[in-house]
Amino acid sequence: MNIIIASNAHEVALKAYELFKTQLNHKPNSVLGLATGSSPILLYQELILGVKNQELSFKEVHTFNLDEYVGMDAHHPQSYAFFMKKQLFDHVDIDVKHTHIPCGLAVDLNKECERYNHALKNHTIDMQLLGIGSNGHIGFNEPHTSFDSVTHVVKLKESTRQDNAVFFSSLDEVPTHAISMGIHNILEAKKIVLLAIGKKKAAAIKAMVHGPIDEVCPGSILQTHPDVTLILDTEAASHL
């Protein structure tokens, strides 16, 4: 694993921006795997600026998001579809038809997972952006998820619901289930860039980097991937 330690969240975003800029300039029709949560927000702001300054373009880019809450339509302010529009898609030159997010409102969720897997099979992800949960989850692949998993319906751990409750007005509003790309899907990306900011992530980062490769810490499987870059602030890196 290539580990970059940056002094603060803004520096994390700038370092990640350079990797994405290089990727898009090298291959304008890249397939990007995208993430939600607080960690990528500053990177998305840098990407928006980059498009404005004509340093890069999303015109030919296709994107696949990692996950979506079950039961939320794309207009719900806490849905990941809404998040992506607000934080990135509405402000860059991407063709919305090229953006893919699992549909949390599908009547048949298993069919929706199959549909998403099929779409992923036809698009190899060139660069996958990840955050990490404080329990080591990647996407919404909670501890003990099989490393062979593909897109599936997940029952969220209480700790994850509590972590994500900051985005809702109460814990009760946080959905109990999500659709997530599986760990196998994530590992198929050619390059992986994981961002982590803050003390709350330090233990998960340590387990991911130095711990055994074990389904207890989903992120630990990244030790087996040939091209992973972790970009951490000093707090997230503090247990390494």
Ligand code: GLP
């Ligand atoms: C959620 C998302 C993950 C994300 C994680 C960390 O659980 N499903 O993809 O990595 O939160 O979020 P944050 O960046 O807000 O700490």
